[in-house]
Amino acid sequence: MSEAAIEATDLVREFKKGPRAVDGIDLRVEAGEVYGFLGPNGAGKSTTVHMLTTLLPPTSGTARVAGYDIVKEGPEVRAAIGAALQEAALDPFLTGAEHLKLQTALHGIRGEEGKRRSHELLARVGLTQAADRKVGGYSGGMKRRLDLALALVHEPRILFLDEPTTGLDPQSRSALWDEVQRLASDSGVTVFLTTQYLEEADVLADRIGIIDHGRIVAEGTPEALKAEISRPTLEVIPAEHEELGRTREVLTRFGEPANSSPKGAAVRLSEGEAQLADVVRALDAGDIHVQHLQLHAPSLDDVFLAKTGRSLEGAAEEEAEEPDPSEPVAA
Amino acid sequence: MNRSTLALQVAVLARRSVVRTMRQPAMVIPSLVFPLLLLAINSSGLDSATRLPGFPTDSYLQFALAIPFVQGALFSANSAGTNVANDIESGFLNRLALTPLRRVALMMGQLAGILALGLIQAITFVVIGVAFGSGIAAGVAGALVIVALSLVISLGFGLIGAFVALRTGTGEAVQGVFPLFFAALFLSSMALPRNLIETDWFRTVATWNPVSYMLEAIRSLVITGWDGEALALGFACAGGLALVALLAASSALRTQMLRT
Amino acid sequence: MTGSGFWSVARAVAWRNIHNFFSNPALAVPALLFPMFFFTAFAGGLSRVDQVPGFDYGAGYTTFVYGFVLLQASTFGGIFTGFSIARDFESGFSRRLLMAAPRHGGIIGGYWLAALTRAVFTVTVITVVALIAGLEIHGSGVDLVGLYALALLVNTAAMLFGTGIAMRLRTMQAAPAMQMPAFLLLFLAPVWVPYDLLTGWVQTTASVNPITLMLEAGRGFLAGDPTKVLPAFGVAALLASVTVLWARGGLRSAERAA
Numbered sequence: 085m086s087e088a089a090i091e092a093t094d095l096v097r098e099f100k101k102g103p104r105a106v107d108g109i110d111l112r113v114e115a116g117e118v119y120g121f122l123g124p125n126g127a128g129k130s131t132t133v134h135m136l137t138t139l140l141p142p143t144s145g146t147a148r149v150a151g152y153d154i155v156k157e158g159p160e161v162r163a164a165i166g167a168a169l170q171e172a173a174l175d176p177f178l179t180g181a182e183h184l185k186l187q188t189a190l191h192g193i194r195g196e197e198g199k200r201r202s203h204e205l206l207a208r209v210g211l212t213q214a215a216d217r218k219v220g221g222y223s224g225g226m227k228r229r230l231d232l233a234l235a236l237v238h239e240p241r242i243l244f245l246d247e248p249t250t251g252l253d254p255q256s257r258s259a260l261w262d263e264v265q266r267l268a269s270d271s272g273v274t275v276f277l278t279t280q281y282l283e284e285a286d287v288l289a290d291r292i293g294i295i296d297h298g299r300i301v302a303e304g305t306p307e308a309l310k311a312e313i314s315r316p317t318l319e320v321i322p323a324e325h326e327e328l329g330r331t332r333e334v335l336t337r338f339g340e341p342a343n344s345s346p347k348g349a350a351v352r353l354s355e356g357e358a359q360l361a362d363v364v365r366a367l368d369a370g371d372i373h374v375q376h377l378q379l380h381a382p383s384l385d386d387v388f389l390a391k392t393g394r395s396l397e398g399a400a401e402e403e404a405e406e407p408d409p410s411e412p413v414a415a
Numbered sequence: 416m417n418r419s420t421l422a423l424q425v426a427v428l429a430r431r432s433v434v435r436t437m438r439q440p441a442m443v444i445p446s447l448v449f450p451l452l453l454l455a456i457n458s459s460g461l462d463s464a465t466r467l468p469g470f471p472t473d474s475y476l477q478f479a480l481a482i483p484f485v486q487g488a489l490f491s492a493n494s495a496g497t498n499v500a501n502d503i504e505s506g507f508l509n510r511l512a513l514t515p516l517r518r519v520a521l522m523m524g525q526l527a528g529i530l531a532l533g534l535i536q537a538i539t540f541v542v543i544g545v546a547f548g549s550g551i552a553a554g555v556a557g558a559l560v561i562v563a564l565s566l567v568i569s570l571g572f573g574l575i576g577a578f579v580a581l582r583t584g585t586g587e588a589v590q591g592v593f594p595l596f597f598a599a600l601f602l603s604s605m606a607l608p609r610n611l612i613e614t615d616w617f618r619t620v621a622t623w624n625p626v627s628y629m630l631e632a633i634r635s636l637v638i639t640g641w642d643g644e645a646l647a648l649g650f651a652c653a654g655g656l657a658l659v660a661l662l663a664a665s666s667a668l669r670t671q672m673l674r675t
Numbered sequence: 676m677t678g679s680g681f682w683s684v685a686r687a688v689a690w691r692n693i694h695n696f697f698s699n700p701a702l703a704v705p706a707l708l709f710p711m712f713f714f715t716a717f718a719g720g721l722s723r724v725d726q727v728p729g730f731d732y733g734a735g736y737t738t739f740v741y742g743f744v745l746l747q748a749s750t751f752g753g754i755f756t757g758f759s760i761a762r763d764f765e766s767g768f769s770r771r772l773l774m775a776a777p778r779h780g781g782i783i784g785g786y787w788l789a790a791l792t793r794a795v796f797t798v799t800v801i802t803v804v805a806l807i808a809g810l811e812i813h814g815s816g817v818d819l820v821g822l823y824a825l826a827l828l829v830n831t832a833a834m835l836f837g838t839g840i841a842m843r844l845r846t847m848q849a850a851p852a853m854q855m856p857a858f859l860l861l862f863l864a865p866v867w868v869p870y871d872l873l874t875g876w877v878q879t880t881a882s883v884n885p886i887t888l889m890l891e892a893g894r895g896f897l898a899g900d901p902t903k904v905l906p907a908f909g910v911a912a913l914l915a916s917v918t919v920l921w922a923r924g925g926l927r928s929a930e931r932a933a
Contacts, residue, residue, distance in 0.1 A: 138675045139509055140650035158675035171506035177438040178431065189427040192419035218438075234510065260658050456862050459877035463727050463868050594708060603715035607723060617719035 107298035120289030176220030225256030430522025445495035446490030496576025496589030534568030574660035688785025703713030757837015835918030
């Protein structure tokens with residue numbers, strides 16, 4: 085078996101206060117893969133990333149990134165990876181160009197080579213025009229793009245992106261997705277991406293690991309995970325609003341209630357699409373006039389719900405328990 | 416790919432530290448204006464104190480000229496601490512940690528920013544002091560020694576600010592420490608020579624306070640000329656503070672930059 | 676619109692501000708710490724200054740310094756209330772206040788009540804500490820009433836000045852604009868020595884500085900030798916009146932922007 089780009093065995097991280105942030109994670113990411121790490125706030129995503137990028141030593145367990153041990157071979161790991169972490173991590177008083185100059189110099193890329201690399205990266209992320217402006221005046225999207233450019237300065241084989249599009253407008257998000265897809269397909273870079281957005285994981289990731297309370301609860305391709313659940317949701321909007329209650333009653337005979345728009349009722353069909361005909365017959369028998377009927381394929385939220393008993397979107401509103409992985413911990 | 420040498424790392428980080436400090440006029444200008452304003456007010460407001468028997472000079476300006484150098488250092492502490500705290504809070508320190516950067520280079524780069532601000536302050540205060548009529552008894556050489564001592568004092572306080580930021584990770588803690596520095600300055604021979612401080616407990620505190628010796632060393636160059644003992648004590652206190660602060664800050668950096 | 680609208684708004688605003696002040700050490704502690712510190716540093720470090728030829732204050736240097744520190748605490752207490760107004764604007768809370776309150780003047784009334792309450796607390800603590808440290812009060816009960824009434828009048832003027840700035844700028848960036856004038860007024864005055872012992876440009880400035888009058892009257896009350904009482908109260912009342920108009924103008928500015 086060829087060496088994995090990222091391999092973790094029973095990775096654990098405890099903090100002084102609170103439960104284990106990461107509670108025994110095993111994962112394996114092949115070279116060139118885009119791996120999505122999906123979970124709500126406080127699930128342990130950032131802590132895992134901090135460990136894999138050598139910024140935080142694990143409490144126990146092992147991991148190898150780019151073939152190097154994250155604890156014993158930290159400098160080698162760092163030379164092979166790039167990271168754009170949760171905060172954009174920029175100095176508001178330096179210009180974009182100055183950031184790149186600093187980063188290239190620290191990686192030992194000097195002189196003409198350093199300048200060439202800086203120009204190339206600025207062009208790649210669309211910041212050539214803004215390069216001489218102080219970063220304090222950049223928009224959120226521009227900061228994220230600069231962040232990505234800085235992570236790519238030394239042409240890493242593996243890229244860690246920790247919630248790269250949180251807080252971005254749809255246009256900026258889309259642009260960043262394009263860049264990530266280009267990196268993976270054209271340059272063969274392995275991308276380890278954490279996100280709380282279902283759509284992001286669905287669109288970008290070759291494989292997804294769903295994490296909750298510090299453990300991976302499901303892993304696989306998006307299609308495989310959804311197929312495992314294979315329970316579509318049926319949404320019905322009755323023609324008359326007064327019929328909504330009866331519509332709901334009819335639907336609950338066929339499965340558990342699901343989220344729907346305010347005008348309709350929805351059910352997670354316990355036996356799949358095959359039940360559709362029975363549902364229609366039941367609605368007809370109840371003399372309910374249907375204005376709109378729609379079958380939704382299972383989503384990653386359904387997968388999360390099936391594995392954890394909670395909806396990812398609901399879980400995102402729970403209070404985060406994950407301690408700040410960048411807080412210093414006494415030896 | 417070339418390895419980045421320590422010298423290169425220090426150079427780029429030093430440049431960044433200096434540039435970042437100078438691009439914050441809201442930090443730089445008060446650190447010059449405020450001490451000078453207080454000097455102006457005090458020299459005139461407390462001039463009658465020179466009539467006390469045993470007062471070493473008949474110009475309170477000459478006596479008080481030492482104070483801005485230490486006050487400036489307190490602003491350095493604030494500036495250095497705030498800059499480091501911002502780096503931690505923004506995640507910039509993590510970005511640096513992921514490069515082949517050596518911690519000692521980061522520390523030395525930090526010092527460059529502190530020294531740059533300290534140099535501007537020292538030169539400004541010397542020039543303004545002389546322009547407003549305070550002679551420097553030790554002459555031009557004395558003025559250079561004042562600048563040198565002032566830089567060591569700035570380093571000491573600046574590193575304390577950096578230590579607080581590295582230890583706590585927040586800018587609020589740095590702001591919170593500022594009053595303590597203020598207290599250290601006030602509970603010294605700032606306003607009167609130690610032998611003229613009447614209140615026993617105050618005189619005792621001032622005698623134990625290293626800031627008194629820093630002030631007295633500068634003062635000796637302005638008023639007296641070359642006083643070996645005063646200079647030795649002043650440099651020893653400033654240097655000692657800087658060394659302790661450097662060790663503390665380096666240790667805190669090791670904890671804050673926890674990379675494996 | 677009835678008078679009760681004004682007071683009910685004022686009470687609500689005051690309660691919230693006072694509650695925030697006492698439940699938030701980051702607010703209460705500096706307000707206490709700085710004056711107490713200055714008192715200790717000046718009374719302890721500079722006490723020999725009362726031996727300068729011509730220093731003729733009868734109640735001792737500690738009391739002399741207390742007179743200044745009292746005024747400083749009153750002034751900055753008012754300014755800090757201005758800070759909390761600026762903070763309220765920055766957080767958006769003030770917009771809600773302006774929309775909900777039937778009488779907008781009551782908002783300023785509320786902050787004023789809060790400022791007075793905070794000042795009474797601060798001054799009490801500082802006075803107790805000063806007494807322990809050797810403060811000698813030679814004045815009578817009437818003198819003390821005069822002294823603290825003057826202090827509260829100064830507190831009011833400072834608070835209204837801060838209010839006017841805070842309501843016009845509506846951001847914490849306004850803090851230096853509030854602090855600097857107060858600082859300059861306080862320190863370009865006979866802080867460490869009596870007016871007659873000042874020299875040069877500071878004496879010139881002090882001669883036209885209203886704070887000089889307040890200081891001399893306050894120190895006179897403390898020494899049991901009231902001096903310049905009417906001019907001091909006159910000027911303080913004038914300052915308070917002018918700053919009322921200034922604060923009202925600030926309120927109009929805030930209303931237009933809300």
